[in-house]
Amino acid sequence: MLARRLALLALALVGASAVIFAVVDLVPGDPAVFVLGTGARPDTVAALREQLGLDLPWPVRYAQWLGGVLTGDMGTSLAYKTPVAGMILDRVQVSLPLALMALALAVAVALPVGMLAASRRGRPADALAMGAAQVGIALPNFWFAMLLVLVFAVKLRWLPAGGFPGWSDPLAALRALILPAFALALPQAAILARVLRSALIETLGQDYIRSARAKGLSRAQVLRRHALRNALIPVLTILGMQFSFLLAGAIIIENVFYLPGLGRLIFQAISQRDLVVVQSAVLVLVAAVILVTFLVDLAYAAVDPRLRGR
Amino acid sequence: MIALRDLSITIAGRRVVSDVTLPLAPGQVTALVGESGSGKSMTALAAIGLLPEGAHASGRVDLDGRNLLDLPERGMDALRGRRMGMIFQEPMTALNPLMTIGDQVAEGLRRHRGLGRAQALARARERLDRVGLPAARFPLGLYPHQLSGGQRQRVAIAMAIAAAPDLLIADEPTTALDVTTQAQILDLLRGLVRDEGMALWLITHDLAVVSGVADHVAVMQQGRIVEAGPTAQVFRAQAHPYTRALFAAARHVPPASPARAPGPPLLRVAEALREYRLPRPAPFARRPVLRAVDGVSLTIAEGESVGLVGESGCGKSTLARAILGLDALQGGAIRLDGAGVGPRMPKDQRAQVQAVFQDPFASFDPRWRVDRLVAEPFHLTGRPADWRDRVAEALAEVEIGTEAMSRHIHEFSGGQRQRIAIARALIIRPRLILLDEAVSALDVQVRARVLDLLARLRRQHGLAWLFISHDLSVVRAITDRVLVMDAGRIVEEGPTGRILSQPLHPVTRRLVAAAPILPPA
Known part of the structure; x- marks a missing residue:
């Protein structure tokens, strides 16, 4: 039921904002002291606290922050003195396309590999595919990223080694994201292929697969028409989790490729005690995760008629 | 061709x-x-x-x-x-x-x-x-x-x-x-x-x-x-x-128990009511209610063998769950030996009733060994020091050797598994056993042996049982009295022989007419 799900979605967002606010507020360290340095005079610190609104009671600060977020005003960064909303928006422009590209790549690789392994279960093709998946999971992806840079940027000079030129030149921007997307996609594709294989193998053992074969469908038809869709539920669950991870968990790859992504922003903001940025950036991430979970739920219902109307 | x-x-x-x-x-x-x-x-x-x-x-x-x-x-x-x-x-x-x-x-x-x-x-x-x-x-x-x-x-x-x-x-x-x-x-x-x-x-x-x-x-x-x-x-x-x-x-019919006067009532179900709330048909609509058990009353005397028959969906299993104290009733009461039955009943009360279900494999943890499986009900009574001897004894009663104790359940055939399930139900000496389609999955020869076993155990221990089944030939063979259930109600009851030979209610007639019959020998 869509109305109920939407209400739950809103509730989850409000709850998450409260938790984030509470956690950030509890972190030791006074932002005003951080800005002015530890040697600052107490009255200067007090003046800055007043200017930043830190002297107000917490319910007022929470309401101000939440109201600001809803109107697109997330305050001003303590470290950079620029509007936080603009900073986050700049970073999302890198992280979101990167995550989507990585995910699309992972699916494009995992789908045929998983299907092949499941249909050739126990044969050399299966062993080879799952062996490769094992390697894909085990390889540190920053190492793989550097390998990609060495081959495709340094040696072959097909793609840039790092940096992000901005979306004013879309082609250049896309080219800058290709290698990082591959580096991010490798382990995800490996995980996805393994999940798909085991889900498919379980599905292929079901009675309705035997019924479909008795109708005259070939092994390949049964795999495509009956098994794949039934195996999709666990795959969707993993996909949702992977997307959330890719959005902010790409920090190592962002560092390797000098990409100004969300992960780096949050990491820097935390080390600089730039709590205004941390607070809002984390909220944006949490909102994205909740939204993806919501979309995955809708996808479940689209795939499985038994889940509709609940 | x-x-x-x-x-x-x-x-x-x-x-x-x-x-x-x-x-x-x-x-x-x-x-x-x-x-x-x-x-x-x-x-x-x-x-x-x-x-x-x-x-x-x-x-x-x-x-x-x-x-x-x-x-x-x-x-x-x-x-x-x-x-x-x-x-x-x-x-x-x-x-x-x-x-x-x-x-x-x-x-x-x-x-x-x-x-x-x-x-x-x-x-x-x-x-x-x-x-x-x-x-x-x-x-x-x-x-x-x-x-x-x-x-x-x-x-x-x-x-x-x-x-x-x-x-x-x-x-x-x-x-x-x-x-x-x-x-x-x-x-x-x-x-x-x-x-x-x-x-x-x-x-x-x-x-x-x-x-x-x-x-x-x-x-x-x-x-x-x-x-x-x-x-x-x-x-x-x-x-x-x-x-x-x-x-x-x-055609096997186990030797009949010696006829005896029914003992004092053991289980009394009075006006039992059990409802399920169904999903809303439309947003904000009221959730419809399915009355799975609709005012059922029945009594089982000590040592009595009672059958419960009906088509699928008639409420048999829901009633069984309520009698086992797994679900609360929305109305009416179930009393066992005078004490109330329900999800919160004390352990010693729960130990009075045990169950054997249709699928012997699905009702065992595949990772446990048989001794632990059979000893499971001891959590209701406290595990005695000689529990392993008691397990061996219970297995002997169902004609399973002691060497089975250290094996896993997948190593046994369907009939052996059902014997082990019966041993598990017997080990704490319950007074009532509920058998829910307990022999339906078994082959005829195995079924005949399990029915003999049940009859012997009943004679020896004075057990009462409630035998739930859609198989009228088995109900005929081993129950004294039968209850016919339809749409959550008991529609007919009486001595098994009479009900199955002269059914009065349309549902009973339908069941008897539908039951396939072996040609006479």
Whole structure:
């Protein structure tokens, strides 16, 4: 039921904002002291606290922050003195396309590999595919990223080694994201292929697969028409989790490729005690995760008629 | 015509089916009977080319002068569904849950007849009408979960006969269904054979079903056909000792307990009411309520054996859960020996009632060893120091040796598992045992031995039991009194012999009429 799900979605967002606010507020360290340095005079610190609104009671600060977020005003960064909303928006422009590209790549690789392994279960093709998946999971992806840079940027000079030129030149921007997307996609594709294989193998053992074969469908038809869709539920669950991870968990790859992504922003903001940025950036991430979970739920219902109307 | 000649099957070098010759004549019903594990299903799967990996068939499966065993997989794919179809035992899982019934029936037509989607769906509609699922109540867009077990089996039949095959193989098609649904499905199958002239190959362990339906019968024992011929003749002659043994087991009645005056009441159910709230039909609508148990009252005396029968969905299992104290009632009361029964009853009260369920495998933890499994109910009474001796004793009572204690449940046969389940129920000496379809999954010979065991245990321990089943022959054999349930109510009750021979209520009459009968010896 869509109305109920939407209400739950809103509730989850409000709850998450409260938790984030509470956690950030509890972190030791006074932002005003951080800005002015530890040697600052107490009255200067007090003046800055007043200017930043830190002297107000917490319910007022929470309401101000939440109201600001809803109107697109997330305050001003303590470290950079620029509007936080603009900073986050700049970073999302890198992280979101990167995550989507990585995910699309992972699916494009995992789908045929998983299907092949499941249909050739126990044969050399299966062993080879799952062996490769094992390697894909085990390889540190920053190492793989550097390998990609060495081959495709340094040696072959097909793609840039790092940096992000901005979306004013879309082609250049896309080219800058290709290698990082591959580096991010490798382990995800490996995980996805393994999940798909085991889900498919379980599905292929079901009675309705035997019924479909008795109708005259070939092994390949049964795999495509009956098994794949039934195996999709666990795959969707993993996909949702992977997307959330890719959005902010790409920090190592962002560092390797000098990409100004969300992960780096949050990491820097935390080390600089730039709590205004941390607070809002984390909220944006949490909102994205909740939204993806919501979309995955809708996808479940689209795939499985038994889940509709609940 | 399709015929098997000298068909043998080996699995990993071991021969499981030997030299089976079986003609399957058009317009006729040919039954293959035997106990589970005798190789019946393997024979059928070999004929349709769907043997599991590692199994190998040799000999001949003749169709139009060709040996199907020589065909490559692609060739068999083209025949399956077009020349022969197959339905299976378990209708609940036989259909793809994510596909509409219309698409599932149409799929074979599109594959074999090259029909477009619209044409195939129109033909699927005809086939669904033919199997008794009319358009008004069963539109093509329904999904399997919206249908009952019997309705799903009808869809499976429609799917198998969509392309009008010469042969329909039905592997235990009614074993998972209640008696009235079983009778309807058997009627439908017989009608299809008559009207469409196809051959029906019926695989079953139930001799009574065979006697009502089949023109020819072949009896299979350990992978060999030991006796075959026209049904009436085979049933009359019973030339082979194994055939005689099967009949004897099917007719088996355990020695009656000495008649005695019923003891004081042990279990009293008074006006029990159990409702389920269903999902809202529309947003903000009130949730409809299903009254699964609707004012049931019954009494079981100490040492009494009571049967509870009814069609699936009549509320038997819901009532059983309430008597076990697993679910709370919305009205009425259940008292055992004067004390209330419910989810929060004390452990010593719970220890008075134990249960044995239909599927012995599903009711055991596969990772535990038998000694721990059988000792499980001790958590209600506290585990005595001599618990291992008590486990050995309980196993001895069900004729299972002590060496079983250190083994896992998958190492036992269906009959042995059910004995172990009974040992588990007995170990804390309950006063009432609830047997929910406890012998339905067992072969006739095993069933006969388990029924004897139950009768002996009842004599020795003065146990009372409530025997829930859709199998009237078993209820007749081992209960003193029977309750008939329909739509959440008890509609008739009385001495078992009288109720089953002179049923008064329409539901009881329907059940008795639907129950397949063995011809008299």
